[in-house]
Amino acid sequence: MSPEQLISLLLTATGQTLYMVAVSAVVGSLLGVPLGVFLATSGKGELFAAPIANRILGAIVNATRSTPFIILVVAIIPFTRLVAGTSIGTRAAIVPLTIATIPFVARLVEAAIREVDPGLIETARAMGATPLQIVRKVLLAEARPGITLALTLTVVSLIGYSAMVGAVGGGGLGDLGIRYGYQRFMPDVMLAVVVVLIVLVQAVQSTGDWLARRFDKRTHPR
Template identity: 60%
Template structure:
């Protein structure tokens, strides 16, 4: 393999990390409060609003039902509005974030559902306000599950970033398609796949380590 190809792979890995970490940060910032809202507005929860809960659930389900490749094309005007372009790694962060937000929200909701109801009831009996229950009971108890949710999201975003790269987003997916598939070089395709596999393994291992560190049950 030439030095130019090695440099290209390093550059593409950096682009993939940029897309994945950037979209993960934005999707967590948006998806975490949405997931909390999905949980606490359910009937029987601290801020029960059944109609609002159903509306949020429908919006999240709608976002999760759109295939990523279609979503990328559908929100090109939004991508251009935010980044000024629809091509490149920075532009790819927009659809990656939009696709990941409902995914994060559902995973966070699932993590919060694992918190024993008795802990919430005990906090309510002691006169804790809803905000205190969320910040002092729900989130600390659900933290291992939330970290695991973010780990799953990162792995999913690695896959999505490869798809984004195939249609102009850059990164390892772009290298695999242009230099591996279109130029009939299976070795380049294999190397990009191996790098993506190693990246996923690293993310998963780090996520499991963090879960063990914060899980005191």
């Protein structure tokens, strides 16, 4: 394979990977962040006390998170076909990636919110703030560094997951590595794929760490 062909394949596969990761990260976060907030505030005696709903949703989240991703991909193929119209390709891969993202984000956001000083919540309550105001102006505001790191970890994990869907025809860098690097015994392609994945992960992690520091009031007081 010529260098020009390799570069062309890498650019196409990288674009597919970025598309899968971006869409699943956005959709998964839009659903996972509110779910995480609810899990962190719906226990007995909390802001939106609904312990039964909390336990049910918590069990569903735990069940989804405990399922190995590659098994999840195969298990929901009928659902993937229903949503995407196909079970192979980049568009289809977004479905299991998104489903895996939602509970992952939810638990990380829940953990970040539970680290907020309870005294701040009590102070806001004493000042007459509504539960929604407490969530928006206290919990989310104070937990921004933790939530930023949670979303960073989510994107990093999605890059790894997107490589795994290549094993089932999901496209992207994983598919390129398997089809050329493994099946056609081209170690240079496999090496190139690994290098690109490392660069992507490093870029995402560095950006997330920088944003978290910017949001941290201890290092950037307002």
